[in-house]
């Protein structure tokens with residue numbers, strides 16, 4: 001499916017939900033995709049992409065930015081504290097903040113670099129042990145901790161369990177955001193972005209529906 005097909009579907013979902021058309025930002029998730037495909041999407045004029053690994057992003061975005069000018073790139077995957085400096089240098093948003101040590105490190109790096117990216121806290125709404133994110137019962141306290149360390153949080157992010165109805169998780173994320181006065185909702189992927197838009201997503205993260213299936217054994 002082309003990027004413009006996805007954009008049309010997002011606009012239709014916004015209209016159906018009585019939301020302003022264009023109020024959802026589409027993050028084209030380019031991780032692991034061949035550079036040729038990413039290049040094609042850049043040529044259509046799209047300027048917002050998502051990556052889940054610092055090193056992989058370092059290997060492609062400086063060149064694409066040199067060719068195309070400013071491009072917003074969001075880190076949507078987990079971040080290790082030893083990569084925070086590089087992440088703050090490269091990315092316009094960090095979507096998976098989920099622990100105090102990481103939050104502190106990001107806060108001090110933002111100070112040092114004078115940057116103010118969008119910042120999302122990942123919530124593990126399904127309470128899955130293998131998944132990153134704070135559990136819902138700890139979310140309010142963690143948001144307060146981040147604010148206390150002068151980390152300006154934009155919103156919340158979720159990756160629902162694969163075998164559950166995502167709308168329940170999107171609704172829970174929205175509820176936690178609302179009671180904490182947070183406006184950003186990073187939720188919805190290739191298989192469920194319209195449901196996320198219906199529940200108020202401000203950022204959807206769509207990869208394979210735009211670029212095709214990811215092939216992990218081909219060179220990037």
Ligand SMILES: *Cc1c(COP(=O)(O)O)cnc(C)c1O
Nearest residue numbers: 029052076189190205206207208
């Ligand atoms: C890979 C990835 C996506 C995109 O997934 P698709 O199913 O390809 O749309 C979205 N969010 C995160 C956090 C991801 O790692």
